[in-house]
Amino acid sequence: MTVIDSSDAGKLPHYVREGAFDPYEIERDADGGALKVHEASQLQLMWWRFKRHRLALISGILLLIAYLMIVVVEFLAPYKVHTRNIDFIYAPPQSVRLFHEGNFVGPFVYGQKMDLDMTTLRRNYSDDTADVQKLRFLCQGDPYRFWGVVEMSTHLVCPAEGGQFHLLGTDRLGRDMLSRILYGARISLTIGLLGVATSFILGIVIGGIAGYWGGWFDTVTQRIIEVLQSIPSIPLWLALAAVMPADWSPLVIYLGITFILGLLDWTGLARAVRSKLLSLREEDYVLAAQLMGAGSTRIIGRHLIPGFMSHLIASATLTIPGMILGETTLSFLGLGLRPPITSWGVLLTEARSVSAIALYPWLLLPVVPVIFVILAFNFLGDGLRDAADPYK
Numbered sequence: 237m238t239v240i241d242s243s244d245a246g247k248l249p250h251y252v253r254e255g256a257f258d259p260y261e262i263e264r265d266a267d268g269g270a271l272k273v274h275e276a277s278q279l280q281l282m283w284w285r286f287k288r289h290r291l292a293l294i295s296g297i298l299l300l301i302a303y304l305m306i307v308v309v310e311f312l313a314p315y316k317v318h319t320r321n322i323d324f325i326y327a328p329p330q331s332v333r334l335f336h337e338g339n340f341v342g343p344f345v346y347g348q349k350m351d352l353d354m355t356t357l358r359r360n361y362s363d364d365t366a367d368v369q370k371l372r373f374l375c376q377g378d379p380y381r382f383w384g385v386v387e388m389s390t391h392l393v394c395p396a397e398g399g400q401f402h403l404l405g406t407d408r409l410g411r412d413m414l415s416r417i418l419y420g421a422r423i424s425l426t427i428g429l430l431g432v433a434t435s436f437i438l439g440i441v442i443g444g445i446a447g448y449w450g451g452w453f454d455t456v457t458q459r460i461i462e463v464l465q466s467i468p469s470i471p472l473w474l475a476l477a478a479v480m481p482a483d484w485s486p487l488v489i490y491l492g493i494t495f496i497l498g499l500l501d502w503t504g505l506a507r508a509v510r511s512k513l514l515s516l517r518e519e520d521y522v523l524a525a526q527l528m529g530a531g532s533t534r535i536i537g538r539h540l541i542p543g544f545m546s547h548l549i550a551s552a553t554l555t556i557p558g559m560i561l562g563e564t565t566l567s568f569l570g571l572g573l574r575p576p577i578t579s580w581g582v583l584l585t586e587a588r589s590v591s592a593i594a595l596y597p598w599l600l601l602p603v604v605p606v607i608f609v610i611l612a613f614n615f616l617g618d619g620l621r622d623a624a625d626p627y628k
């Protein structure tokens with residue numbers, strides 16, 4: 237690019253391109269990377285628009301970290317999920333410190349002393365500043381079977397030998413709250429994914445058939461959807477969850493709750509798929525596929541559904557929070573998952589009484605990850621929805 241100064245005063249300099257004009261000149265994004273917009277696929281365009289939504293990008297990264305953490309939760313948790321310390325029942329959270337009496341000693345916690353109030357029978361804990369318990373990292377602690385297969389005992393952080401480390405306190409049985417919240421994340425986060433998978437299969441199949449073929453199947457499906465959507469969701473969840481026998485194994489109950497959440501959430505997706513297929517089936521490329529001998533299943537699966545898959549992905553991220561809240565609600569009311577399965581909803585059953593909350597407020601801590609995960613999924617869904625919108 238050459239700058240040519242004007243000889244006349246008061247005139248601005250103008251620029252002359254030295255090379256020939258390229259009609260396919262690439263654009264540059266904010267990071268300076270080359271973006272061939274005219275050659276980009278739909279997923280690339282969606283990714284470029286999604287990166288501009290900073291809050292959604294950060295939420296996606298945090299959710300990715302959360303789902304990676306549940307893979308190695310046994311390593312991250314200081315204790316096993318059911319490990320009890322009967323000497324520290326309802327112990328308050330301990331603070332991690334670095335300095336003792338002005339000297340740097342590394343991460344440590346003070347030991348705790350317990351006094352029993354004989355009037356109220358309440359356990360009162362206080363820090364024993366003379367008992368400095370240094371934390372150990374990449375240490376040997378409670379043995380566990382990693383994913384039920386490999387025998388291991390390595391943990392990221394462990395208490396000092398003969399000491400205790402309860403960063404978020406303990407419950408009524410002396411079990412570490414931090415470890416139980418980490419183990420509960422595995423159930424609460426995966427139940428949303430499995431529930432969405434169930435609802436997606438039902439919604440895409442039923443909505444696709446109703447939208448492409450129509451006829452009596454479409455009429456019957458719409459009436460069923462209207463009936464299901466007219467029933468309040470929470471009483472319906474409670475009724476279906478109460479049907480499951482109490483003597484079922486924890487795994488069967490987990491799968492049953494997942495199926496119930498997916499079974500009741502497919503109606504909205506089915507209507508969205510139906511309305512989209514009603515408009516897309518009139519396009520020229522559908523007629524071309526029919527003239528070439530393509531069957532209805534191939535047209536729906538290879539030509540119609542991929543055309544708005546980005547919108548389905550965005551709606552999935554907005555559906556998962558509802559699944560997580562549904563499981564938490566059912567478990568909190570005692571009709572969902574039951575011990576020994578540990579989920580965030582099961583942990584919150586410890587805080588159902590006002591007296592427990594007033595005396596031991598740390599029992600409400602499992603609600604914190606629920607709030608953050610729900611917000612992160614909502615922000616991620618908003619970003620994906622905006623990125624998938626071709627008119628933005």
